[in-house]
Amino acid sequence: MPKPMGLSLTLIDEKLLQLLISRVEGYAIFMMDVNGCILTWNQGAEKIKGYNADEAIGSHISMFYTDEDRRKNIPGKNLNATLKNTTFETEGWRLKKDGSKFWANVVFTALYDDNGYLAGFAKVTRDVTAKKLNDDQRALINAELERRVDIKTEKVVATERRFRKLIENSTDGISLFDSHFNLFYRSLSAMRITGWGNEERTLKPIEDFVHQEDIASVREAFNNVLQQPDLTVISTYRARHKQGHYFWVECMYTNKLNDPDINAVVCNFRDVTKKVEAEEQIKEQNKQIEDILHSITDGFIAVDKNFNYTYANRKIGEMLGCEPASLIGKNMWDLYPDAVGSDTYKAFYEALNKQCYVVKEDYYPPLKLWQENHVYPSATGLSIFIRDISKRKKAEASLLRSESNLRSVFENTDLAIILFDMEAKLLSFNNNARELSKIYFKRELEIGQSAFYYSPPERLTDIKHIMKQLRNQQAITYEVPYSLGDNNTAWYEARWVSVLNKEDEPVGIILTMKNITDKKQADLERDRMTADLIQRNKDLEQFTYIVSHNLRAPVANIKGLTDLLQLEAEESDKECAAELKALSASVYNLDKVIIDLNNILQTGNASNDTLEAVSLPMLVDEVKDVNGQLISKNNATINCDFNSISQLSSLKSYLYSIFQNLIINSIKYSLPGLDPIINITSKLENNKVCIVFKDNGRGIDMERNGQNIFGLYKRFDLSVEGKGMGLFMVKMQTERLGGKISVSSKLNHGAEFKLEFPLNS
Numbered sequence: 001m002p003k004p005m006g007l008s009l010t011l012i013d014e015k016l017l018q019l020l021i022s023r024v025e026g027y028a029i030f031m032m033d034v035n036g037c038i039l040t041w042n043q044g045a046e047k048i049k050g051y052n053a054d055e056a057i058g059s060h061i062s063m064f065y066t067d068e069d070r071r072k073n074i075p076g077k078n079l080n081a082t083l084k085n086t087t088f089e090t091e092g093w094r095l096k097k098d099g100s101k102f103w104a105n106v107v108f109t110a111l112y113d114d115n116g117y118l119a120g121f122a123k124v125t126r127d128v129t130a131k132k133l134n135d136d137q138r139a140l141i142n143a144e145l146e147r148r149v150d151i152k153t154e155k156v157v158a159t160e161r162r163f164r165k166l167i168e169n170s171t172d173g174i175s176l177f178d179s180h181f182n183l184f185y186r187s188l189s190a191m192r193i194t195g196w197g198n199e200e201r202t203l204k205p206i207e208d209f210v211h212q213e214d215i216a217s218v219r220e221a222f223n224n225v226l227q228q229p230d231l232t233v234i235s236t237y238r239a240r241h242k243q244g245h246y247f248w249v250e251c252m253y254t255n256k257l258n259d260p261d262i263n264a265v266v267c268n269f270r271d272v273t274k275k276v277e278a279e280e281q282i283k284e285q286n287k288q289i290e291d292i293l294h295s296i297t298d299g300f301i302a303v304d305k306n307f308n309y310t311y312a313n314r315k316i317g318e319m320l321g322c323e324p325a326s327l328i329g330k331n332m333w334d335l336y337p338d339a340v341g342s343d344t345y346k347a348f349y350e351a352l353n354k355q356c357y358v359v360k361e362d363y364y365p366p367l368k369l370w371q372e373n374h375v376y377p378s379a380t381g382l383s384i385f386i387r388d389i390s391k392r393k394k395a396e397a398s399l400l401r402s403e404s405n406l407r408s409v410f411e412n413t414d415l416a417i418i419l420f421d422m423e424a425k426l427l428s429f430n431n432n433a434r435e436l437s438k439i440y441f442k443r444e445l446e447i448g449q450s451a452f453y454y455s456p457p458e459r460l461t462d463i464k465h466i467m468k469q470l471r472n473q474q475a476i477t478y479e480v481p482y483s484l485g486d487n488n489t490a491w492y493e494a495r496w497v498s499v500l501n502k503e504d505e506p507v508g509i510i511l512t513m514k515n516i517t518d519k520k521q522a523d524l525e526r527d528r529m530t531a532d533l534i535q536r537n538k539d540l541e542q543f544t545y546i547v548s549h550n551l552r553a554p555v556a557n558i559k560g561l562t563d564l565l566q567l568e569a570e571e572s573d574k575e576c577a578a579e580l581k582a583l584s585a586s587v588y589n590l591d592k593v594i595i596d597l598n599n600i601l602q603t604g605n606a607s608n609d610t611l612e613a614v615s616l617p618m619l620v621d622e623v624k625d626v627n628g629q630l631i632s633k634n635n636a637t638i639n640c641d642f643n644s645i646s647q648l649s650s651l652k653s654y655l656y657s658i659f660q661n662l663i664i665n666s667i668k669y670s671l672p673g674l675d676p677i678i679n680i681t682s683k684l685e686n687n688k689v690c691i692v693f694k695d696n697g698r699g700i701d702m703e704r705n706g707q708n709i710f711g712l713y714k715r716f717d718l719s720v721e722g723k724g725m726g727l728f729m730v731k732m733q734t735e736r737l738g739g740k741i742s743v744s745s746k747l748n749h750g751a752e753f754k755l756e757f758p759l760n761s
Contacts, residue, residue: 028125029278031111031285034118034302034310035380036061036079040285048127050097060379061123064094066101082108082121091128103132109279111286115325117311119290122282124275131171176264179257181206181222185264193249193271195242211238211246221253225265229258236272248276299386305352307332310381319369319388338366344373351375352382361389416513419499422506424451424467436513440482440490451511470498470509479516491520614652616642616682616691623660627667636667636676644683648757654733661726662753666695671748689759694752700745709743 028045030038037060041053049056049064062075069075069092082088087109094104105126113119173190177183183202191197196209210218214237221235232254238246251269256262293300299316303309308331312324320327333340347360358375370393374385416433420426426449437445441454455463466476476496481489492513499508620640624631631638648655663678670676679694700709710731730753734741738758745751 026126027274027278028123029282030056030123031282032061032121032123033378034120035378036075036121037378039120045125048096048102048125049094055097064104066093066095069093078106078108079121082110083118086110091132094125102127103129105131107275107279109282111282113290113311115328117325117328119286119311122279122286124278124282172268172270175267175269176262177222177267178264179226181219190269193269194239200242209240211240214238218251221251222265225253225255226257229255231255236276247271248273250275297387299388301327301384301386302381303332303384304381307348307382316386319371319386320367336364336366339364344371347373347375348382348384351377355379363393414514418445418511418513420451420509420511422471422508424509425449426451427508433513436492466496467509470496471506479520489517490515491517611649612652614648614650614655616640616646616648619652619655619659620680622656623663627660627664630664630667634667634670634676636670636678638663638678638680641679641681644681645689646682648689649759650737650757654737658730658733658755661730662693665726666693666697666751670695670697685756687759689757691755691757692752693755694750696750699747699749699751700743701747702743702745710741 025044025047027042028048029040029042030045031040032038037058038056041051041056045056046052060075062070065075074092078088078090081090087107089105089107091103091105093101094106095101105128107124109122109124111119111122171189173193174185174187175183175190176185186198186201194201194209201209206218207215218235218237221233225231225233232252234250234252236248236250239249240246248271249269250272251267254266254268256264256266294314296313296315299319300311300313301309301316302311308329309327310329312327314324316327317324327335333345339345342364343360343362344364347358347362350356351358355377357377358373360373360375361370362373363370368390369388370390372387372389374387376383376385413430414432415430416436417430418426418433419428426445426447428447429445434445437443437454443454445454451467452460452463469476475498478494479491480494481491484490493516495512495514497510497512498506499510501507617640620638624638630636659680666678667676674696677696679692681692681694683690683692710727731741734755734757740756742754742756743751744754
């Protein structure tokens with residue numbers, strides 16, 4: 001759709017405009033370009049004139065004038081008067097959408113950019129039909145008064161009283177001043193507008209009722225009006241209302257001091273706060289539009305019918321290597337004669353002559369510039385957006401040069417590749433895809449054919465679902481088998497991917513098919529071996545369970561019989577006593593091995609228990625309570641810092657066992673003469689929970705014993721009673737929880753055990 005010349009509505013935020021003027025309903029406030037075409041439209045305009053925004057924007061303001069005014073070119077004369085005076089106010093009959101007329105008070109304001117160039121016009125319209133009818137009625141009354149004065153002078157007093165009533169009830173306020181700016185008369189409407197009573201107003205100087213910043217301009221206006229009889233001076237300033245706030249008034253001072261019937265400076269004033277606020281909004285809007293035009297990445301120019309520049313933004317200056325202001329008023333073809341006869345030249349004339357939107361790409365050799373021109377016509381010239389597409393053109397040329405290489409890659413990959421549009425129509429494919437289709441679908445791939453044509457009936461629903469997911473930019477990968485006959489199957493990995501444009505919108509679909517038969521067979525073999533290993537492990541666990549439990553009773557019996565024999569031998573056969581004692585020790589050791597084996601089996605079975613939230617401080621307290629006598633006896637100190645993480649989702653029984661073994665070991669293997677100190681800390685590290693146990697004990701010779709620290713029945717300090725089970729159980733339980741344990745130590749300098757668990761064990 002063509003855009004109006006000048007400030008384009010599509011370049012500004014619609015929501016911002018609504019915030020600026022949506023609440024102004026009593027006024028039609030809108031902006032026009034330099035030709036009088038409407039750029040913006042508010043609710044007040046729609047309410048007064050009957051047109052909605054879509055109907056009004058882009059139209060010329062002449063559609064609101066009567067046929068007679070259009071014949072007299074009143075719209076053009078109004079704009080010319082505005083250009084001459086910056087602001088122009090007028091009244092007249094205007095047309096609504098339904099053809100009815102209303103009397104309008106119209107204020108035009110010329111809008112200029114920061115460089116002083118005309119940017120457009122603002123127009124504020126009030127429906128003052130009631131006032132017009134009132135004024136007409138007043139005129140009729142005045143005429144009647146004059147007629148009656150001629151007929152009956154005795155009715156002058158009554159007529160004067162009636163006239164005074166009309167004045168007092170006027171919407172505008174009326175005040176009379178003497179030559180010293182002293183107030184001696186005010187109409188009732190003046191009281192309504194300002195809130196001040198006559199006595200309050202006459203007893204105070206003018207400075208008490210005018211904003212401090214405006215006092216000088218008000219006095220200057222009054223002094224000016226005193227210079228000449230019948231002179232009229234208009235002054236706009238902020239007046240203080242009786243309620244304390246300031247409002248804008250527009251005062252028209254007229255010097256009637258030379259008229260003996262009046263002998264005063266007449267001040268007609270009205271409340272124009274809404275008008276001033278609307279004008280400020282328009283100024284702000286105009287500034288924002290200017291900022292937008294200067295900040296857009298496209299060049300923008302406006303030219304008249306003779307192709308003379310009327311506007312140029314900052315970007316076009318950068319593209320042409322000149323100051324934008326230097327272009328204004330100059331002819332385009334005089335500045336750039338090399339462009340005469342070019343595609344750009346033809347496009348500009350086509351848009352102007354046919355009054356249609358034209359877009360054209362062209363290359364301008366003197367500036368080595370590829371440009372994309374968007375040309376919008378109007379009755380008085382062209383608005384042109386110029387985009388620098390040099391980089392894109394170079395990229396396209398590079399893409400064309402590399403097309404043969406891409407085709408080579410496309411054809412020599414081991415993948416079967418098919419490209420579809422978003423309607424699942426086939427666009428392109430490589431030789432691998434062609435051969436695969438022949439073998440498995442028994443059909444030739446054809447450009448334009450639907451993907452559903454090649455899908456087996458049983459998979460048609462799945463393919464349709466895949467196409468729907470791809471519209472949401474979801475990549476889909478799955479494995480699919482194809483029968484080769486003779487009980488053989490070929491496996492393929494199918495991957496569907498959306499092709500996105502620069503706006504991240506899906507514009508196509510790529511299907512790749514990779515032969516994974518060898519991998520699939522290896523996976524099946526691996527699964528078979530894994531299942532076999534699992535079964536073997538179960539059998540081994542069952543065997544261990546049977547051995548540990550079935551041996552427990554016989555060993556207990558042997559132990560009991562050995563104890564009895566040992567007692568009898570001590571009394572009757574002392575020569576056999578030593579042999580029986582050795583046998584009893586062996587049976588005792590065998591019983592401990594079976595008990596340890598049962599403990600290990602129970603640890604493995606407990607891994608299926610339910611996870612729970614375990615408080616680390618409470619866990620340490622429980623260990624300290626149970627082992628309180630050992631801790632007190634050795635004068636051990638346990639320091640904890642769980643500020644980083646104090647809770648872990650895990651098996652509480654495992655964590656309790658781990659904490660207890662590590663704490664007891666630190667106490668048991670403390671340095672002689674040194675009270676044991678155990679520091680336990682927690683922290684988050686690489687999305688893992690790290691728990692560190694550090695003591696000041698005897699330490700471990702890592703070079704000598706580091707490989708066997710966590711071995712079953714491995715002991716390195718025989719001066720302390722133990723079985724070599726503790727660290728083995730700690731490592732086993734830590735790994736069952738999905739964690740790992742590491743140790744760093746130096747002989748006689750303590751040990752540090754580091755446990756690492758996933759956040760959810």
